[in-house]
Amino acid sequence: MTTMPTLFIPHGGGPCFFMDPDGGPADPMWLPMQAYLAGLIDSLLERPKAILLVSGHWEEADVTVHVGSGQPLFYDYGGFPEHTYRLRWDAPDAPEVAMRAKALLEGAGHAVGEERARGWDHGVFIPMMVAVPGADIPLAQLSLRKDLDPAAHIAIGRALAPLRDEGVLIVGSGMSFHNLRARGPQVTPVADEWDAALVDAVTDPDPARRAERVAAWDTLPHAHFAHPREEHLLPLMVALGAGGEGAAVADYRDHVLGWAVSGFRFG
Template sequence: MTPQRLPTYYISHGGGPWPYMDDDMRQRFDQLEASLLSIRNEWGEAARAVLIVSGHWETTEFCVSSAAHPGMVFDYYGFPEHLYHIKYDAPGSPELAMRTRAMLQAGGVACESDAERGFDHGTFSLMKPLCPSGELPIVQLSIKQDLDSQAHLSVGRLLAPLRDEGVVIIGSGSSFHNLGLRGPAAIEPSRQFDDWLQQTLLATSTAERRRRVAAWKLAPNARIAHPREDHLIPLMVALGAADEEAAALVYNQADFFGSWTLSSFRFGEPVPVGAQAA
């Protein structure tokens, strides 16, 4: 049977442990949650595992999580105590971790393995709505501390064959990530950067898209949108893994936290209804 190529994604993952909240704050994530439920329908039965590039895990060299039963990383602060005792029970996949590491090393990219790394909120905040019961194995791939755009695009290209093997590649970050800027002062810089990002990903040739993304610091309000680009860099891996394929906007919200414009994107086409994993 011809393998079904899965799309890749760059997803703005929201704030902290939002799927586990039970107060009024939870409602702020309704639009994001609706987008995730829609995204899950795009995989059909073809997905057998998920590889998440989280903006919340940085290492000197690239690294994959290889635990069979990952724990939790509570990398947030200021939330009620019960949100530091939650558990997302998806399995890991030592086999996928080994495959990912081997693919990068074969391409000349150093990659290590971490059998202790648990799910950070860049992972479980997305996967709880996408797979509520933890039904798909998950491997995390770190971003490299140098935050080099070209290096992460290249890693994405090396990992592209995973898409034909039933693996969904997700870059998890945030299209606007300046925690110190909220309220009216954030509205226009956020909107302008998002306009540039949408124009770049949705309305340029693949060659121009590649060039503009690599040179993202030239975008309007680039350093206001991302004082540090840890939450943008996962985009590079997701895009690199679908380098020649069309992008689609799968989430857009102009009033996140009351003032941020956030977006998420898909690269490649959804899986046809009824398609199976290879």
């Protein structure tokens, strides 16, 4: 069995890829991101048997595994057209993957909770509707820790790394830039400078130095402008930690809302 890479993907803004009630194309601004997401599974050497996804939209005091069904979905966005609250992504859940993740995390000394009732949030179902439109890959969701400690989330990823040899694709779903109050072309020069520094840190060829630099994300230029609160960046830490000693590449970059947005692949 092929060792899976790990991914940090942008999940867009709300239901951005599905705004047309008749199923027409997204706003052209979102089309490159949509194309990137649509090609993710085909870019792998082997189709994953399951996905373990960490979304920037779920936080708990302790890292928590979702061991129930992800249905009905959790439409945790507001102010969008009515039809976007009826979107469907009916993939099977993967409780055995969730429990395996829990065992790995507990074995590494992490306190782990379980959750059964919460539906998958839009950090899950929006990008997965694009990446896995057939909804035919089982998925388990993992929360962030509310303390948003970057080194702890890298350690969480490291504990999960054995899943990569078991056919599980580990995905961090967030945004590399996420300041909802700053939009438009005037933001782009600052966003570009932040993005260049982030990409340089994430793709550092030395894995130990890479982890140190990314854990110190808030020392990078314009860090707190890019992320007034860092919950959308923390899934990157998990993906990086799980990626181990392998290569790290930026495999997506584009501009939306005036933001530079990147995606990363590890291992």
